[in-house]
Amino acid sequence: MKQLPIMQVLPDLKKILSVSTAAVLIAEPGAGKTTGTPPAFLDEPWMAGKTILMLEPRRLAARSAAVYMAACLGEQVGQTVGYRMRMDSKVSRHTRITVVTEGVLTRMLQSDPSLGDVGLVIFDEFHERSLHADLGLALALEAQSVLREDLRILIMSATLDAERVSALLGGAAIVDCPGRTFPVETIYAPAGNDATLEQSAASAVRRALAEQPGDVLVFLPGEREIRRTERELAGGSLPAGTILRPLYGQLPQAQQDAAVAAAVPGQRKVVLATSIAETSLTIEGVRTVIDTGLRRTQVFSPRTGMPRLTTVPVSKASADQRRGRAGRTAPGACYRLWSREEHARLPEDNVPEMLETDLAQLALELALWGVRDPAALPWLDPPPAAPYAQGTAFCCASSA
Template sequence: MLRAFDTPLPIDAVLDELSRRLADQNAAVLVAPPGAGKTTRVPLALLDAPWLGTKKIIMLEPRRIAARASAERMARTLGERAGDTVGYRVRFGSKISRATRIEVVTEGIFTRQIMDDPELTGIAAVLFDEFHERSLDADLGLALARDAQQGLREDLRILVMSATIDGARVARLLGDAPVIESLGRAFPVETRYLGRKPDAPLERQMAEAIASALRENPGSVLAFLPGAAEIRRTQTFLAERIHDASIEIVPLFGALDAAVQDRAIQPAPKGMRKVVLATSIAETSLTIEGVRIVVDCGMARGPRYEPDIGLTRLETVRASRAAVDQRRGRAGRTEPGVCYRLWDEPQTASLPAYTQPEILSADLSSLLLDLAQWGVADPGALAFLDPPPAPALKEARSLLGELGALDADGRITDEGKSLRALALPPRLARMIVDSHRLGAGDAAAAIAAILTERGLGGDSVDLGARLEQFRRDRTPRATSARQMAQRWASQVASSPSPLRGGWPAEGR
């Protein structure tokens, strides 16, 4: 018998079927639109399942803010605090106790967990939330979990949850697992196309659209922009146009401190309206109370690996149809809403159907090193929804060979195990190891922190200036990043040899 909840959610209609399926089978796929309640209701509904016993549920989220917010919301549903029955584990903080039975973790953290304990001791189920985002860590995590399930833990339940994926395709990957669909509940959303002037800055046009939307409609606004720079410029333009003290303008992107992010997703105080300027971080997982207006620029920023320079940079591209549909739906979660789009209606049909999976365009050196640690030389031996491209794999093998991480047969070396233990891209891990030999391990670790945590030290092209600003920054995020960098340097320095394994892992 599933537990009852005070507040009904659309997902409730399929919880009984989901429970029955997971009682009989070890895998399932749940397709539910944003706002159905799958993130915060499904883990709680499974807490009393007989097959769970005294073991835990692990739920993966693509972003730290989503992991924290969903854990906090589930804890409130139980009348508890995060860290009691429901906790979370992210890179710069965790709230976990002996009483925790649901752990919400970021996808990179899970990869470290299963690599360190392939049997997933004490874990009964792994839930992959928002799988449609198709990050590299999510694809790898699912492949490893499926391999562990088939070879070590037939009783391990795997549930893939998503809003927009082809459920049948994922189901085949999981051995023809059942697909459960929730229709969700959405209020009508009126769509208004504003077009876009090619000769005017995007941020200025977004500010004008937001100001106009506020004049024409009640409620709070969620505006989608590609990245932090565009958000800051739009915020400046808005400040010139909006002088109403009852309207609060807040940014929301991944590089902000947790307290600032929390402020953005909290309901506006009574009598106030809120304008949240967000990246794609707000497309799914997060519910921002009071939003009934969406303003969408139609652009997104995604990672693209450049093999010539060996670095991954962010590229601004047109958002997919699936993404803009999800953005539009944010306006109709609690009441009828309106969505303003900064393009012409016919252009919608030309948008790519889905966001490209990261595995098709990413640097695969970390993935290949993880697979070698897992004991797999050929990624084709595992269940990937989209196989890693052969040219990218060839390049990754060559790089790992040059770094001394793989031998000629593709097996991980002791050096490779040591580099992997730092939980950094192999090039950066090698940089710290080699810099330590030259007496510069601390500086190399600080540089690695800046390169892996976007926004730390500002955005100057002068690395020295960014390092200096990073060292002076006293925000909680910067403080945590410095502590992390110190751990990396200490791990290398305290090892009997800089190229020996056994260092403790730091979650990605």
């Protein structure tokens, strides 16, 4: 871990958090922020008798980060470093760093608003702007201002509007850290008009296996497209020794671990993944990324009053995150299945979940917190009035 770029800025970060209660860390891919930052604060004077919570948006990333940090300490996960997520937990009375997923952080705040034994809350990959991350930050900031003026909050991301976040944190200091990535060649390879998504993805995989070394990571919008692409590849000719590994959130843990692990000598791995592989995760052996340029998201429909899953183009920020997966361990290549002209028209960032999803769950959580008007809490993007009103009405109707 000593060679990670994050080590260059940790002294500055420690100094900032020794005299203030908030900071923003912008660390490029490969800097080692996720696994290098939390252990660095364990011996700080203000951490005496306290623990660290780190929020990870995705279960696989949360578990992987905890396992890696524990291994760096020469321990098993569940000792100094553990994790907590829905239906899975590895912590003990000795645990001082707990990596949690988003719903877990919300539950912890609701059950103990002061987070009495916590000295530092880290929000990792905050640029993903999930509803629970925005809610968790709003609740943590209120807890800090009302109950725990000594509670430290650290926001971490590779791509984020740092100035906006700093302002929300009361003018918190911003620390920039370079990454450790290798050059990645970008190849625009638009799919043919008559080809299905799985046909285009499978064709790009065969091309990449012929043109590039190492393993291949393919970004697809969801499980359905992953399974169709898997069938398309399995039904055609692939080089000897090629293995196909799906990777998505609902996959059993053993299969997720197999997708992340390095291929055995003599084999080449093709990982068919959703956005789960976009950040905070290094998949061993990947030298090539194939990006279909699509992601699946939940959008609230005011007409029906219900959320629906829809497939939309990725943002430029997400495309850059995906591209960077090819340069984590060696020079690589990224095949984008769209044109340069189409790339120029992509949105700069993904829309925060707060602005496009059903807010009934948010309304319920705020009611449990004792807040009737969301304007009473600090938000990076406040809940939109109309969807929030509908969410509140739904909660009232459900409890009637």
